[in-house]
Amino acid sequence: MIAFLGTGLLGTGFVRAALQRGESVSVWNRTIAKAQALAADGARVAQTPAEAVRGASRVHLVLLDDAAVDDVIERLLPGLEPGAVILDHSTTAPRSTAERARRMAERGIDFLHVPVFMGPPQAATAKGLMLAAGPKALFERVQPELAKMTERIRYFGERPDLAAANKLFGNMLIMFVASGLADVFALARSLDIAPTDAYTIFNDFNPSAQVTGRGKRMAEGDFKASFELVAARKDVRLMLETAEAGGVPLHVVPAIAARFDQVIAAGYGADDLSSIAAVDVA
Numbered sequence: 001m002i003a004f005l006g007t008g009l010l011g012t013g014f015v016r017a018a019l020q021r022g023e024s025v026s027v028w029n030r031t032i033a034k035a036q037a038l039a040a041d042g043a044r045v046a047q048t049p050a051e052a053v054r055g056a057s058r059v060h061l062v063l064l065d066d067a068a069v070d071d072v073i074e075r076l077l078p079g080l081e082p083g084a085v086i087l088d089h090s091t092t093a094p095r096s097t098a099e100r101a102r103r104m105a106e107r108g109i110d111f112l113h114v115p116v117f118m119g120p121p122q123a124a125t126a127k128g129l130m131l132a133a134g135p136k137a138l139f140e141r142v143q144p145e146l147a148k149m150t151e152r153i154r155y156f157g158e159r160p161d162l163a164a165a166n167k168l169f170g171n172m173l174i175m176f177v178a179s180g181l182a183d184v185f186a187l188a189r190s191l192d193i194a195p196t197d198a199y200t201i202f203n204d205f206n207p208s209a210q211v212t213g214r215g216k217r218m219a220e221g222d223f224k225a226s227f228e229l230v231a232a233r234k235d236v237r238l239m240l241e242t243a244e245a246g247g248v249p250l251h252v253v254p255a256i257a258a259r260f261d262q263v264i265a266a267g268y269g270a271d272d273l274s275s276i277a278a279v280d281v282a
Helices: 009-020 032-036 049-053 066-079 094-106 120-125 136-146 162-190 195-203 214-219 229-245 253-268 273-277
Strands: 002-005 025-028 058-061 085-088 110-113 129-132 152-155
Touching (some): 002 009, 002 049, 025 049, 049 066, 066 094, 094 110, 094 162, 110 136, 129 162, 136 152, 214 273, 229 253, 229 273
Parallel strands (some): 002 025, 002 058, 129 152
């Protein structure tokens, strides 16, 4: 038997996939109705974390944050079977994750942090990417079972905070993209262009190349210009002026303008716009 603690959207997807694979699954959630909704699929609903993990060889946590993870772990321990593995899929802070892994090791508890890049539909169909960090022997022990939950697994090694760090890296970029698109659509509205029409440019211009091209050079500290920072700053001015004239505020671009000005003042104006990553400009 396995247990899932946390049956929100993502956890529910994992549970249903496990049940479809023929696994025996025990579930718990703070809002008990969310767990009870899985009873019709064949899950056994527990009233407490300790009850949920009794008899489970693997305990999967799909929780909101560090506080929830720490609280639920303490509450499940009275029912945890000897040799059971705690697999934490929650998005948590790197430093807190490392400290949690240390505490679990001191208590003789097998713990592995395995956050994911997937939404509920992907969890339900074993698609997407799972990250893992922690003891190599433990990872190799559970890898065959984790492989049933996802298309790909990236193991980062024994340093316990690396999966947490890389999950934040990915989520940060997702948020930057969403925030940037919000300003793109605001700029379009300032020009009486429907966001659906503005979006069509991305059918021909694929900005993802910025990550694989410019992003790699930025990581290496290579700021050789292909789009000079002063020229990019001019374009930012045009964006701000256009939006202001149309009476629609931008929210992300003003912060970009401020950073560009700071880095230009530090002498990077003739370098690539990627020089905003220069570490000597605090």
